[in-house]
Amino acid sequence: MSNGLSSKPSTNLVDFDTPSKESHINHLRKSLHSVAKSIDFSDENYSRQSSLDCIIVNQKKKKDLFFTVNEIKISDLFDWKDYKNQSQNRNIPQSGTVVTCNNHKIALFRMGYEVFAIDESCPHQGGPLHVGDIETLGEAHILCVICPWHKWRIELKTGKVKLPRGRDKRNEVYPTRVLKDGSIQVGFSAISDKFFKIDDSIDF
Numbered sequence: 001m002s003n004g005l006s007s008k009p010s011t012n013l014v015d016f017d018t019p020s021k022e023s024h025i026n027h028l029r030k031s032l033h034s035v036a037k038s039i040d041f042s043d044e045n046y047s048r049q050s051s052l053d054c055i056i057v058n059q060k061k062k063k064d065l066f067f068t069v070n071e072i073k074i075s076d077l078f079d080w081k082d083y084k085n086q087s088q089n090r091n092i093p094q095s096g097t098v099v100t101c102n103n104h105k106i107a108l109f110r111m112g113y114e115v116f117a118i119d120e121s122c123p124h125q126g127g128p129l130h131v132g133d134i135e136t137l138g139e140a141h142i143l144c145v146i147c148p149w150h151k152w153r154i155e156l157k158t159g160k161v162k163l164p165r166g167r168d169k170r171n172e173v174y175p176t177r178v179l180k181d182g183s184i185q186v187g188f189s190a191i192s193d194k195f196f197k198i199d200d201s202i203d204f
Contacts, residue, residue, distance in 0.1 A: 073182035077110035096130035103192035123169035
């Protein structure tokens with residue numbers, strides 16, 4: 001009885017005889033495994049009725065592929081909404097938190113049950129935003145992070161530079177959601193292509 005498999009060797013199979021090829025394939029496998037572990041493919045662990053509800057930052061570009069932030073939960077973040085009490089807690093630094101998620105360096109800022117995610121580097125000269133202070137601007141109380149290098153104000157919800165005025169630069173921002181157990185997830189529009197980078201020097 002035929003099992004549907006050909007007994008002839010395939011000409012498309014990768015030759016694993018060369019150590020560099022095998023090493024490269026193993027690297028790709030580990031990358032895929034890492035991606036599969038990080039991405040939340042379902043909403044089983046998420047409930048809109050949870051006391052830690054989903055916080056989706058408005059985006060023009062759809063970002064609905066959520067990666068779980070490793071080893072960081074919302075309780076580990078400095079809560080800028082409870083600034084006075086949090087400032088006395090020496091176990092949590094008075095700053096944002098920088099994480100690597102989907103091969104992107106991202107600064108996380110907590111305001112109560114909301115977590116804002118923005119690219120770590122300031123669009124001016126690359127200052128580390130996660131060590132910047134948080135402030136609100138104007139009557140609209142626009143929530144901004146202050147770059148520690150040159151004091152640029154960048155809106156956390158949109159990534160737009162609010163001060164200095166007239167600058168067309170902006171940071172990428174990402175939707176977030178917090179699960180019942182306090183885990184944080186960050187949304188992207190696609191899996192980073194760095195996971196699948198091919199070494200052109202290897203001849204397959």
